[in-house]
Amino acid sequence: MITVGAGLLGEALDAQAVAHVAVDWRPPLPVEPGALARVLADPRRAAANGVAAGRMVSARPVLAGVRRAGEALGLPRGVFLHAGPPIEWERASGPMRGALVGAMLLEGLATEPHEAERALASGAVTLEPCHHHAAVGPMAGVVSPSMWMLEVRDAEHGGTAYCSLNEGLGKVLRYGAYGPEVLTRLRWMGEVLGPVLAATLAASGPLDLRALTAQALQMGDELHNRNRAATSLMVRELAPAIVTAAPEHAADVLRFINGNDHFYLNAGMAACKVSADAARNIPGSTMVVAMARNGTDFGVQVSGLGDRWFTGPAGLPDGLYLGAYGPRDANPDIGDSTITETAGLGGFAMAAAPAIVRFVGGDVPDAMAATRSMYEITLAEHPAYQIPALGFRGTPAGIDVALVARTGLLPVVNTGIAGRVAGVGQVGAGLVSPPASAFTSALAALAEAAGEAGQAKDPNM
Amino acid sequence: MITVGAGLLGEALDAQAVAHVAVDWRPPLPVEPGALARVLADPRRAAANGVAAGRMVSARPVLAGVRRAGEALGLPRGVFLHAGPPIEWERASGPMRGALVGAMLLEGLATEPHEAERALASGAVTLEPCHHHAAVGPMAGVVSPSMWMLEVRDAEHGGTAYCSLNEGLGKVLRYGAYGPEVLTRLRWMGEVLGPVLAATLAASGPLDLRALTAQALQMGDELHNRNRAATSLMVRELAPAIVTAAPEHAADVLRFINGNDHFYLNAGMAACKVSADAARNIPGSTMVVAMARNGTDFGVQVSGLGDRWFTGPAGLPDGLYLGAYGPRDANPDIGDSTITETAGLGGFAMAAAPAIVRFVGGDVPDAMAATRSMYEITLAEHPAYQIPALGFRGTPAGIDVALVARTGLLPVVNTGIAGRVAGVGQVGAGLVSPPASAFTSALAALAEAAGEAGQAKDPNM
Numbered sequence: 001m002i003t004v005g006a007g008l009l010g011e012a013l014d015a016q017a018v019a020h021v022a023v024d025w026r027p028p029l030p031v032e033p034g035a036l037a038r039v040l041a042d043p044r045r046a047a048a049n050g051v052a053a054g055r056m057v058s059a060r061p062v063l064a065g066v067r068r069a070g071e072a073l074g075l076p077r078g079v080f081l082h083a084g085p086p087i088e089w090e091r092a093s094g095p096m097r098g099a100l101v102g103a104m105l106l107e108g109l110a111t112e113p114h115e116a117e118r119a120l121a122s123g124a125v126t127l128e129p130c131h132h133h134a135a136v137g138p139m140a141g142v143v144s145p146s147m148w149m150l151e152v153r154d155a156e157h158g159g160t161a162y163c164s165l166n167e168g169l170g171k172v173l174r175y176g177a178y179g180p181e182v183l184t185r186l187r188w189m190g191e192v193l194g195p196v197l198a199a200t201l202a203a204s205g206p207l208d209l210r211a212l213t214a215q216a217l218q219m220g221d222e223l224h225n226r227n228r229a230a231t232s233l234m235v236r237e238l239a240p241a242i243v244t245a246a247p248e249h250a251a252d253v254l255r256f257i258n259g260n261d262h263f264y265l266n267a268g269m270a271a272c273k274v275s276a277d278a279a280r281n282i283p284g285s286t287m288v289v290a291m292a293r294n295g296t297d298f299g300v301q302v303s304g305l306g307d308r309w310f311t312g313p314a315g316l317p318d319g320l321y322l323g324a325y326g327p328r329d330a331n332p333d334i335g336d337s338t339i340t341e342t343a344g345l346g347g348f349a350m351a352a353a354p355a356i357v358r359f360v361g362g363d364v365p366d367a368m369a370a371t372r373s374m375y376e377i378t379l380a381e382h383p384a385y386q387i388p389a390l391g392f393r394g395t396p397a398g399i400d401v402a403l404v405a406r407t408g409l410l411p412v413v414n415t416g417i418a419g420r421v422a423g424v425g426q427v428g429a430g431l432v433s434p435p436a437s438a439f440t441s442a443l444a445a446l447a448e449a450a451g452e453a454g455q456a457k458d459p460n461m
Numbered sequence: 462m463i464t465v466g467a468g469l470l471g472e473a474l475d476a477q478a479v480a481h482v483a484v485d486w487r488p489p490l491p492v493e494p495g496a497l498a499r500v501l502a503d504p505r506r507a508a509a510n511g512v513a514a515g516r517m518v519s520a521r522p523v524l525a526g527v528r529r530a531g532e533a534l535g536l537p538r539g540v541f542l543h544a545g546p547p548i549e550w551e552r553a554s555g556p557m558r559g560a561l562v563g564a565m566l567l568e569g570l571a572t573e574p575h576e577a578e579r580a581l582a583s584g585a586v587t588l589e590p591c592h593h594h595a596a597v598g599p600m601a602g603v604v605s606p607s608m609w610m611l612e613v614r615d616a617e618h619g620g621t622a623y624c625s626l627n628e629g630l631g632k633v634l635r636y637g638a639y640g641p642e643v644l645t646r647l648r649w650m651g652e653v654l655g656p657v658l659a660a661t662l663a664a665s666g667p668l669d670l671r672a673l674t675a676q677a678l679q680m681g682d683e684l685h686n687r688n689r690a691a692t693s694l695m696v697r698e699l700a701p702a703i704v705t706a707a708p709e710h711a712a713d714v715l716r717f718i719n720g721n722d723h724f725y726l727n728a729g730m731a732a733c734k735v736s737a738d739a740a741r742n743i744p745g746s747t748m749v750v751a752m753a754r755n756g757t758d759f760g761v762q763v764s765g766l767g768d769r770w771f772t773g774p775a776g777l778p779d780g781l782y783l784g785a786y787g788p789r790d791a792n793p794d795i796g797d798s799t800i801t802e803t804a805g806l807g808g809f810a811m812a813a814a815p816a817i818v819r820f821v822g823g824d825v826p827d828a829m830a831a832t833r834s835m836y837e838i839t840l841a842e843h844p845a846y847q848i849p850a851l852g853f854r855g856t857p858a859g860i861d862v863a864l865v866a867r868t869g870l871l872p873v874v875n876t877g878i879a880g881r882v883a884g885v886g887q888v889g890a891g892l893v894s895p896p897a898s899a900f901t902s903a904l905a906a907l908a909e910a911a912g913e914a915g916q917a918k919d920p921n922m
Contacts, residue, residue, distance in 0.1 A: 215689075218681055219680040220680040220681050220690075228676075228680065229680050229690060229693070232693035232694055235693075235696065235697045235700065236693050236696045239696065239715045240711075240712045240719065241712075243708075243711045243712040250704045251704040251705050254700045254701040254704060258700065355849040363852065364849060364850060364853075388825060391824065
């Protein structure tokens, strides 16, 4: 027997020990009749998507420096950045609130948590998405002016993007923790790690993140939840310059980086951000240039639609939990790290990282299948980011909203899972789907834009 | 049509565009009638092989220190070690001769190459295999008393094994080069690198090579021709201690190690050596405990047969050549690095390292097939060394001479290719098979030993 679509029939046959072949099929997304047709008929689409995808995969991100957020992003005192689409304190989830409280304490805008919460609730601080400042941040993604940022430049198209420094594992601000150990670490990062890395990069010159990412993909990383190879290659590359730039702090800095296999993640996120930003604002392009979550909403931005966000409710990841934690402890999906999937890495590159299944669940064939299915909704195969196990095929890069709508296939995201209570930290890791509604509303807007473009071009109408 | 065995018929069908299925079959090795049956009937065999394989895969190699060869191996002035089974100057190949000349110059036993050659030809220096001194060396594998050795201990069974420090790429002693830049580098290694690493290990404590190897296999290394992940992990682990132990040399040492993706190879070889040595001298065991080549002969040692070597002519690797080099520039197979295949890594673990095919030739399915076929001639699946792409199956470990003879399937070795002219250096990398005769003569000796054991046990005979 051949079964198609939802697994219930297949499961019923399994239960009856009837042999069957599962064929992967799903209905297209429920969009307004005609919208998909209008988008597909937009004469600008093919060329615009070619330009958008071409710019994204030809970007050459280099780690150019490390700078204070206040100065690098022009971030005044009293403005904090956060992950995902715009959100206010009232709708913010536990880990987002916790991280904002921690940033208040770090910046000396409050002396204890309750005072910080009151100030935040009263609007004393302006909250803006990282993405509105050419930046990205993992999990809560909170950036305050005194933090140091990795500065990544696109040597091909000239863009610049930023990401904060990774704090390590355990109780950390990005998962909403704000206890004394979190603040002590952040102060050390501000006083030692940031300046040492700034001096290191100034001495070593730019670090080629395109080459490093390409190597890491051949070493079992998918660059979202597995960054062990990339972190190791980065340490190796920078270690001599760290010693030269700061002999008195070198051992501590190397020990700190070595203690955290995700240290590279933030550099990789900025590299993906600067690559995706190179593809923004191509009229008629239906390519996704950002996917981001604030712990409440999952938002998408599309090249042809400027800086508009298309959002839906953030989902709950399905995966493996740490220790005694379970799904009830999980916060909805959070963080800007979906910029990796936006650029064709992370969940899209799982075939390069079979060992990831020990962390996010599933088995190795699932990881291979995840990558294979993403070719159905993407516009390009990355020329430099190759997957050896697929015969060196390029990663599927450049999500096309129209292909998502037509196939009903949503992007595969793999992610860390934050505890829903502020301060708990990471409770697991797994896979999550974006809400279909983010893509259907983006498609509706694309249909409208296609119509307007058609009218504008036809002087007789 | 179904074709079996040698490819000629298949190729003929290809030429005629006849569809056919190639079934992997080959005749058993040509051994004396009855020999294989006697070995298979040896009542000691199953249990002895269980002990031998069990000891090898349960070994827990740790990098315990770095010491001078003279002191660590009790190597007196005038004794040099070399790779492979025993050999004399007269039969030594170009790269082996070149490396011996270099060692003469390094040790001050000659002041120019011709003088060194004359002294070596006259027997002024005693040549002994590394394997006779609990050591291994890549390519020519020449060890002279002033060189520094990695000291690897087996925390499970208590053994110790040694390997020299990797010199890097380009013109290096192990490929037979002995020019001024080779000797300058070796002197720096003697004066700086060795002492710094010795101080580092003394400060950091032992480095767990079993854990590091297991991680590297999940990061695309097969630990013979691809050591990028293992080298990166090792640098990352040791960097803080290098800085603390030798702040004035740390940047140079880190730069040196970072310049060479094979730096880990030598530590890995010593780890494989100490693991295989734990399986030596189990009466009745048909398991291989060493495979090694001196550039002229390929030799095998077997657990149940003590320190005897079974040799055959070293083959010419089939692979990819660097620059303008080709097969005519290649030296026959050379080096102790086949200790990696002996322990279930290298060619046996190629399924973990799909990117290796860009270096040794073939395509990814070939690499997968190589590993899969080695399960047919091995006794165990390594419990810690797992291959994610095979669903975390353990690497095939512990070559059984009887299974090799019965299946006709020779171990898959992947290897660097040395230029046949001393001093040329590496000319390529590829795959090579050991000579079948090494295994047939080992099998004959096992048959004889089985007979003797049977007689010794039966007082009526």
